[in-house]
Amino acid sequence: MGVWRWRRNPLRRRTDLIEAWVAFAALVCVLVVVPAVGWTAGLRVDVTLQRAAREQRQERYLTPAVVVRPAGDSLGGSAADPAAQRQSPQRTQVVAAWTAPDGTNHQGTVPAAQEPPRPGDHFRIWTDHHGRLVGHPLDPSTAAVHAALAGLAAAFGAAALVETLRRMVVRRLMHRRYLRLDRAWAAAGPDWGRAGAGS
Template sequence: MQTAMGVWRWRRNPLRRPTDLFEAWVAFAALVCVLLVAPAIGCAAGLQLDGTLQRAAVEQRHERHLVPAVVVRQAAESAGRASVDTSAQQNAPSRTPIVASWTAPDGSSHEGTVPAAEEPPRPGDRFRIWTDAHGRLVGQPLDPSAAAFHAGVAGLASALGAAALVETVRRLVVRRLMHRRYIRLDRAWAAAGPDWGRAGAGS
């Protein structure tokens, strides 16, 4: 609002310089971009990313399957580590690696090393893991709510980035204008300085 009033105030002011009016219009245009263009960019970026992530979440839900698995034994490296320092293993943030067996959606049998679902793991315990249709281990599918959250954060970051870019351009333009003003002032002072205060010099 102050920027808009500044533009209006300088519109017919007899003391205004061309650069004053140009600076006011630059500030007004920057304000419009920050209030309207930047949010539009953020909204468009967020919606675009949300659509992409939601499609990826749907595809992952169709391609990944939660299948039952059975604990066979602890993995060799896990057993060796437990014999050395059991208390450290219990306090470790990562889960114990175990050897488990499972049946893929296509009917094939598999066995491999996976993190234990519960501590301590016991042979015969049952848990579930995510695999593809052929039994290969995969990560958990992307949750739609998590996808929407990430898209919202990305949209907000895009809006803030656009606003920061606009403000940076405005500051560069104002700095350039100020530099030109100082150059003109130095030239005017150099021309009038020798005669300043001299009688009959018109000062």
């Protein structure tokens, strides 16, 4: 509407027409380019995360483990220390033993599967093929959510960039208008209101 309004208006300045076209271009970018940027970014992130999730599911194993003792026992009973418990509100740590998928035996400190942990309790932990502790593999639905959020963030970022550029151009045009107005006023000012000056 801004472009149409300034097409044949006798009061139209060149900067008015430029501002209207800039607003029209920004609107087209927001309606066409921004969704395309968001979709493309989300799709690429989704492909990457789904590939990572597949690789993690192939490389990580749920391995049976058995509780050997509470982890604090080896430190002289520090697990019962209230200050230590306040600093680590996560699950109780235990020393556990497990056999890796490659057949090697391992022992280490891991979070307890249930509270309170008792020696001899059986639970499962995630390990790699060599028995090293790893995190839970990425879930495909979680990967899809992360990809959607990345796409939305990219779209909002592109929209913010478009709006910032539009505002910068409009600000520059306004500055140019004020400079022209100041020059016109300086030229007409000395004769303004004088008899016979034609003003």
